[in-house]
Amino acid sequence: MKSKFPYSKEVQLAFKHEPPGRWMAKFPQGAIRLNSGYPDPRLVPSEEIKGAMARLLEEEKDLPLHYIGSPRIPQLEKFICQRMAERGAPTANEELLVTSGACQAIDLVARVLLDEEAVVAIESPTYMEALEIFQNYTDKYISIPIDENGMKTEKLEEILAERKRKGEALPRILYTIPTFQNPTGTTLSLERRKHLLKLAEQFDFLIMEDDAYGELGFAEKPQLLKALDAGERVIYIGSFSKVVAPGMRIGWAAGPKELIEVLGWFKKDLGHPFAQSTLSAYLETIDFDSHLKKLVSVYEAKARVMVEALEEFMPESAAWFMPSGGYFLWLQIPGVDTAELLSKAHEAGFVYVPGRFFFLDQQEGLEFLRLSFSYTSEENIREGIRLLGQILDAN
Template sequence: MFTPSVREALKYEAPGAWMPNITNDCIRLHAGYPAPSIVPVAELSKSLQELLEVERDRPLQYSGSPRANSLLTLVETRMQQRGIDTNRNRTLITAGSAQAIDLVAQILLTRDTIVMVEAPTYMEALETLRNYTDAIISIPTDKDGLSTVELAKILEERALQNLPMPKLLYTIPSFHNPTGVTLPLERRRHLLQLAEEYHFLILEDDAYGELYFTEAPRTLKSLDEDGRVIYLGSLSKVIAPGLRVGWVTALPKLVDTVDRFKKDLSHPLTEAMVAAYLHRIDWINRIAELRRIYRGRRDTLLQAMAKTMPDEVSWVPPDGGYFVWVHTPGVDTLKMLPAALENGVSYVAGQHFYDLGRGGTQYLRLSFSYVDESEMAEGVRILATLIRGSSNPR
């Protein structure tokens, strides 16, 4: 179940005007959604129309459309292009990567199973993991992501003290949510070495991995020689989140078990429509265009922040994804949020990205994906003014 504090955070995650405390004219710098102008509404509509005209009721039946099966082939082809061995691994389509996280947690975790997460990390993943285990260890991060040196120290200390060892580490190595940072290649290799040495699995959430602005990072799964990485992919950020199309890729035995727990909880109509859409377009060019658009939006946000934020406020420019993680020394961002909403701008307070809210008080997450570039400067200006007025330096 969601805690009250996380319910409050999730309330601000939806861009709809019907959400309490968010007015129609609010500048939604909180929203980790694709920009409305980027969602391919017309193309998806044509794909659905053609699908139903040709196959009639079949996509609407329990068994679904034969076209849905081709989605798996399209996904596997794309993963092969990204260096993931789809012959050695099996892939299962899921209702977004969120369902995949839940299914993996179901089969691997009990109440006392130790799970490691980054601090901070994606808050909905935290809530899902908390549904299955009470034993979460938070690993520090820095400007380069998960600190594998600190992770090694924690693992070594637990081993020396004969304490129970972690079974799973959940990580977002590329264009992290909420920090936007990317784990360097040397840390990725170190992480895999630690997983082999201490016998834990890695749940790699790669929701933003395609949205790089300079060069493509290697997925952990493409570096995985021991089958320890469970890879999660998603079309939420590159097509539309409401489609709920994601996937899990891992060794066949594990994915077979995930499939049994999934039962028939698929979305056959959506999967067929998405497959039809992907067959209609040049997928490589589509992603390249998204990178260009989001890079421009990132640059707009960073320029506005550099121009208006107080000198003590800092951030790490992301090389991809949707988010900028902002450090606001002396400012409790959760306490400042009501004033921000009253002044017409929203963000997500950093506290919600830490297990049980233990951290992130002086941080906030901004998104450059959803808001029009013309609104970003005004939103940042409002936040800068509020930060100056809320600052309480020690």
């Protein structure tokens, strides 16, 4: 039946694809959640945030509950700018826009810079929600494969050179998660980071650096693309979701002043004054580096348990990337359709995300699945992997 609503071209384009969130399959209550890209519940500082909120309202009364919000909001922006500087990417206040999580930042950049003629370059596989966002604006993509050192920038160069030779459109934006990537957990090598920036200059495209997991490195943290960028090619996307609490919905975009100003024009929600004020009050009370060390210690131990369980319970044909930070491990099981296997996993009492949702061409992801070690306990991680091995043995 024809719709009576005069939907925009963007909405009509979005309707060509699966509804957002299709990857979030329902699963049995009590199942071991190896699918959840959530913080460990024990590491979400609920009591500290409760205290910060009480102190905020005691000191400022109704101010944080108004549209304009608390005087602590500029302190939050200052904290972010200082953190960016400490990581080698000094950022002025006018080069920063605080957003409702990283997804709003990605959507704002897409809304401002993309249209139905624009080409987007993406890693393959990539973060499924970013892919869902881009599909609202364009259906033109370049996919670049990943190996243990992240995006294959040499393959990207080949693709771009061939497109230029043929007179085909070059990308307007390249979206990447270069550090502890979702879903693969891989990290772009320094050599490839420099190569990617060189290609951005040579072929005239912008880079969207999604750094949601960048603070969660088990060893030395790689240099930000933003820190290596001398040509204002990088739009940096940051988030407090993985290091404080996802429900607060606070992220940011950092980039050239002109672009940040335009993003602000299209951000009409006036921010989240109460959440931002509360987060600022919380950050006043902690040593952020010590907080991060605690997170990293827990996640590194969990990742080790997952890898040891895989070594014990997976068939010899299985392969995975060794995570050096973040939340995820990417597993390949040759000859197995992981989407079809999911129902058996549910029956056994655990859940994961099938790999197909992370690819533009979902057929490329049939043998893959994403496992998260961040949310559930070490005991459940081991048990979930044991159950997976048991199902594979019976298949």
